[in-house]
Amino acid sequence: MWKDLLVERRSKETLNALFFFGLLLLFIFQFALGPDRERLAGTLPGLLWLGFILSGLLGLGRTFVAERENDCWEGLLLAPGDKSAIYVGKLAGNLLLMLVIEAILLVLFGFFFNLDLAGALPGLAVVIALGTVALAAVGTLFAAMTAQVRARELLFPVLLLPVEAPVLLATVKATEAVLLGETLGSVAHWLKLLAAADVVYVVVGVLTFDFVLEA
């Protein structure tokens, strides 16, 4: 994991591109939906998570690009000890990357949509953290699978999006409530669902990652 983060810090390749991609998404959303602020405000939670998911698809899909391009795949397969350590490391790296991207996107959304996020920020942070773990846990597992398959950039979103459907429903609903100034208690059932999803995905990921990285 530290190696990945180090590489990312040195090159800033993914981060820069994703930042730019997020900015473009915001432009596209506004062009597609028109500049009407009132109408945009209603769709904001959905747009926000659409932004997160789309950048997540790009970012997570690249999890194992370094290994594949530099012919280090054998190294991963032959790594001694428990393969789940690799999974946890990659997952942590992805989490960090996605949280940074999401923070940047959030600031951009606040700027372009003229939002006052300060009040809702603690609640929003909880929702985003829970949702991101669920996104990254499945994303990391599937990225390892699709990395070894042809048409991987096509297969990865096709596999990931249906699985993430409940996470998307939960996060959008919870974000909507939080942005409307409601307390976290009013969306407790969504938060519990997200927490359950986090646990299920991470546990299944840790348990099955061994089989994905078999020689």
Add this chain to the structure above:
Amino acid sequence: MRRLLGGVTVAGLVAGLVMAFGVAPREATQGNVQRIMYLHVPSVWVAYLAFVVVLVCSVVYLVRRTEGADQLAHASAEVGVLFTGITIATGSIWGKPTWGTWWTWDARLTTVSILFVMYLGYLLLRGMIEDRERGARFAAVLGIVAAFNIPLVHFSVLWWRTLHQPPSLMKPGGAAMPDVIKYALLVNFAAFTLLYVYFVTRRARLLRLEAEAEA
């Protein structure tokens, strides 16, 4: 044995048809349209049964590495997707005259359609990997993730919205329908389960022969 199973299945389906169109009474408010239930409800039962079998076979494959388990999972997923499709199609046909619309984002419609795309992705993944052993491993991992996702999908969608009539057969306090309808439905349940077993065993046999032919 196969002949016998096929014969019994056909007999069961005929009996189911007779029960649905001959014995069961015409429903008071919905009229004859309601008879589609005898196809709709058993289909969704078969779909869920199929996906549970996929889960069990996937776990067995990862632990024991028997090719039979993998072929069974593959066959079961195909039949499951087929019956999910039938469920959606018959539901649409039933929904048009009763709800006035082909499609609505009602809770259980949404759940079933998410399952449909999830397992369609499963079949897509299988189709894209040439290496038989690797394909089986990845599919098994995906089969496990997808199955554990079903309850999450169910609850998220349930809280998201609901319009469907509540389940009428397995409700605490006994079924709220006349005995005739219940028996007609149960006969169809049995017939469809036989049909499922017949399809899956035939398909698994075909997959085994394909594997042998290739080897």
